[in-house]
Each structure stands twice: as structure tokens, then as C-alpha cells.
Amino acid sequence: MKIVLLGAPGAGKGTQATRIAEKYGVVHISTGDIFRKNLKEGTPVGLKAKAFIDKGQLVPDEVTCEIVAERLKEKDCEKGFMLDGFPRNVMQAEALDKMSDVDLVLNIAVDLDKLMARLTGRRVCRECGESYHVSTFAGNKCSKCGGEVIQRADDTEETVGKRLKVYSEQTQPLIDYYTAKGKLQSVDGMKPIDEVFAEVVTVLDKVK
Numbered sequence: 001m002k003i004v005l006l007g008a009p010g011a012g013k014g015t016q017a018t019r020i021a022e023k024y025g026v027v028h029i030s031t032g033d034i035f036r037k038n039l040k041e042g043t044p045v046g047l048k049a050k051a052f053i054d055k056g057q058l059v060p061d062e063v064t065c066e067i068v069a070e071r072l073k074e075k076d077c078e079k080g081f082m083l084d085g086f087p088r089n090v091m092q093a094e095a096l097d098k099m100s101d102v103d104l105v106l107n108i109a110v111d112l113d114k115l116m117a118r119l120t121g122r123r124v125c126r127e128c129g130e131s132y133h134v135s136t137f138a139g140n141k142c143s144k145c146g147g148e149v150i151q152r153a154d155d156t157e158e159t160v161g162k163r164l165k166v167y168s169e170q171t172q173p174l175i176d177y178y179t180a181k182g183k184l185q186s187v188d189g190m191k192p193i194d195e196v197f198a199e200v201v202t203v204l205d206k207v208k
Ligand code: ADP
Pocket: 007, 008, 009, 010, 011, 012, 013, 014, 015, 016, 118, 119, 121, 122, 123, 131, 132, 133, 134, 189, 190, 191, 192, 193, 196
């Protein structure tokens, strides 16, 4: 299966992606995770991306599209992949159309005004990227891999506000873009995590 996870920051893309990867064995490609890994390792891509990530803006399309194009050429993507956080604007969606023919775009629909609490309370594993929330998670050890769980530098109220604006202006139009292509399917991301996943499975079982 070749799928795209679409949704606002905090919609639950990463959370559902972990579960989808586990159940369907599909490769999970998160552009945010790729940028953060490059940042940690101090690569040229990481240095370029840092200023944009810190400001809650999108990293330029040339940089982002190049990374995804290279990643999709790797052998583990032959049987399929799941993109999380890409595409994020129409230009990236058009670039993706040239790289591959995706089966389905899974839109995790949420109320934007409920996302601030999710994002400022989010904690993530530095090693595997698993998302947690302060309301249900204590300590600093990832239950999946034992890695250190931290708060992302861009999960502050100020930067989240900017990221939600970027979403409304640049990413939300992709809902129409993929609806017009007949590829969009939405699930209700306001339900509890397990219930969202049950809806996701209903949709994905038809794709397999
Ligand atoms: P995204 O990858 O779309 O930015 P995450 O999967 O990282 O979002 O989730 C953002 C935050 O919201 C995390 O703290 C996560 O634990 C929490 N979360 C994810 N899905 C739900 C849900 N359905 N209900 C409540 N909280 C959720």
C-alpha cells in the first residue's frame, strides 16, 4: 500500500502511523522525523531546516521534495510506504504525483481549536519518535524502545500557533486537491486513539 497521512499538527498522524506500521508492516516515512534526525546529527540538511522548524514555518520545497524523492527510491519502499507530514502544500503534492501513484490519502479530521493542548502537552521519544501526552504519560523513558522521552523545542504555545496557521493556509487545501482526485478518505481524529485506529483499519483493509 502507498498511502499519505494528512492532518493538522497534533491530529494524531504519528500516533496512528506507529500502529499502522505495526499492523500492516508498511514503511513509515515522517519528514519531521527525518529533519529532526539531521538536526541532531548536524548535517547540512539539518542546519538548513533548523531556522524554519524553529519559526514554525515549512522547510523549503526543494529541500523537502529532494529528501522524499531519495527516500522513496530505497529498496524498502518497493512494496509500499506511508508518508507522514508530506506533502504539506500543493507544490509538494504535485511533486509527489511525479514520484509515485499513491493509493489513498487518509485525512485525520480534527477541530483545530482543540490542538493547542495536545501539542503543548506532547512528549516524544528521541530515538523512535513515538508520541506521548503528559496527561497519560509520566517519566522520561519510551515504553517502546527505552529511549529518552522529551518535549520538542517547537511544541511551545508560540510556535504551535504559527504551525496551525501554516496548516490552515498551506496544507488544508490538500483536502480539496485529493478529494478532486478521488483519493481522500477521512477518519474522525477527535475520538480516543484506539477508536481512531479502528476507523483507520476499516479504511485500510479495503486497500491492502
Ligand atoms: P501529529 O503527528 O499529527 O502531529 P501526534 O501523533 O504526535 O500528532 O499526536 C499529538 C499529541 O496528541 C500527542 O501528545 C498524542 O499523544 C496526542 N494524541 C494523538 N491522538 C490522539 C487522540 N485521538 N486523542 C487524544 N490525544 C491524541
